[in-house]
Amino acid sequence: MKAFVMKEIGRVGFTHKPVPQPGPNDAIVRTSRALICTSDSHTVGGGIGPRHDLTLGHEAVGVVAEVGSEVREFRPGDRVVVGAITPDWGDPASQAGHSSQSGGPLGGWKFSNTKDGVFAEYFHVNEADANMARIPDDVSDDAAVYCADMLSTGFMGAEHGDIPIGGTVAVLAQGPVGLMGTAGAKLRGAGLIIGVDAVPTRLKLAQTYGADEIVDFTREDVVERIEELTGGEGVDTAIEALGADATFQIAVRITKPGGTVSTIGYYGTGEYVHIPRVPWGVGMAEKTIATGLCPGGRLRLERLLRMLSAKRLDPTLMTTHIFAFDEMEQAFEVADKKLDDVVKVLVTF
Template sequence: MRGYGMIDVNKPGWLEKDKPQAGPLDALLRPIAVAPCSSDTHASHGGSGPKQNLILGHEALGEVVEVGELVRNFKPGDRVVVPCCTPDWESPQLQRRDSNNAHDQGLMASFKFLGSKDGIFAEFFTVNNADANLVPLTDDVSVEDALMTVDMMSTGFYGAENADIKFGDTVVVFGIGPVGLMATAGAALFGAGRVIGIGTRPNCAELAREYGATDIVSYKEGDVVEQILDLVGQVDSCIIAGGGTDSMNKALSLTRPGGTVSSINFYDVADTFEVPTMQWGLGMSDVSIHCGFCPGGAYRIGRLLNVIRAGRVHPGKMLNYTYDGFDKIEEAFKVMDEKPRDLIKPIVHIEW
């Protein structure tokens, strides 16, 4: 089968691979809609370590082609939503604590499509633990909205969940790309009184306001910490959804004693953190730092779909570049890598 990914670091291209096989608990799918992500392009440049001959992609809706003998809830022909993280739910670590990320098989092991197996930019791909990881795609949610639940909405909302937001709080969101936009929407739905987004792209700023941002601060207009302190003083929570490692120091400078910093940013393997102790109150500020990766599984995606069904948010509005056909994955990937100024997020519709 064909798939698009990284032949080597900084060498993306089409690959020929054997068609994957579904195990007893698994499902074999073919993609019907996919969205390239910055995590894919980040990986292609070696940001998550050296990889070769790996099919990329982790945001997909699919059609079931085959199911393993122990799969009960799905059959060939079903259209499904595929979480980007597909945990092995029998893992003892997942039974010990509510974590879809770090468990027995290693850090981020639930993020299989970018780590331990080929991704979804392929003619066929498998999903482990199909009954616990797949969700039916129903007609009451658009393809665009459903596709954005699998990573962007789930990750962005997780940033808001980890920020310990109370109603009336003031929250800063670093970065108003797709994940930051969803963090903005999540903060607003959690009841934040004021949500300040940091970014410069006009269409992202416009959509951020639609999703609940009350203010937009541009780093092109001066130091963002000084701008926000002048605007509102210290804030209750910061959500880091973009920027480099210096975003942590800025967030610590902005967060009040007893507040929370929530990071959902995907850093580079070469990055290091250096935090001046004064920015953390000499270690006495009682500021909590939460970091985490997008939770997975069918239950979470089902709840996000319910938020969409209720009309609370429509994440599909972020998809402003549209392509048709499997072969267009390459073009959409390159657009995501180059990031023209008007880009928010691309989608590729696929018919077989």
């Protein structure tokens, strides 16, 4: 089969690999749609170290091609979405409620990290009964593929942010995961949602998904503007959706005492992330810093698909570019270099 791989740090391209085979509890999925994530760029840039001919990608939907002898919930021909995070559900971390960390820190993240990812004609799914979900007939592949990561991660930002009904929220960065953080804040009942970015396309989408106020960081001081919008109090919840030291520090500064900083970005560079001492209340302002890795699992995916069936939101509004799999090198360049006002790149198979 054809696969799009990280050949080495800084270099990608196509190669051919054998079609994977399932173990007793596993499945093989024939890919129909995939999304390119900024995490793929971080990986190619060396964010998790060197990799050789590792198939990239972790956001995909497809049709079940083959299942192992112990798989009970799925059959060949089923249309499914697979989580970007595919935990080992028997691991002690999963039993303790931290399934994304099964097998070690970030251990649930297997695709394009510790095993081949989904940018191939077929891909392997471990513990299939627990790590994928059947797509309802009224949900398109183009929409369902967003459940793999963007909806799950973005909504996690709102969930971990402990947003009170009517509370105030700032979402720093309105890329795809930040946009879903904005949508998640609205669904959680926030009374004031502030979207922070500078790209006009993303700011417009932020308003579509629920932002009440927009702050363009190239035109005004983010901290001062948010203090003005909140009467000097700061926000109940700051969702950091970029993964940058400077943005994290802003999140700490704009969060009121007793509030929560919810980080959902991938901090791909630098050795440290800094906490501004005085805005942190010199360690005593009761500001919670919550972190997390995209929740996986069939239950999570089914809930997200239910949101799409109920038309609570339309994630396909984020799809700005569509490429065929054979055009993957061009597609990756557009996503990696943020060309042509890209928000999200969809790849069709």
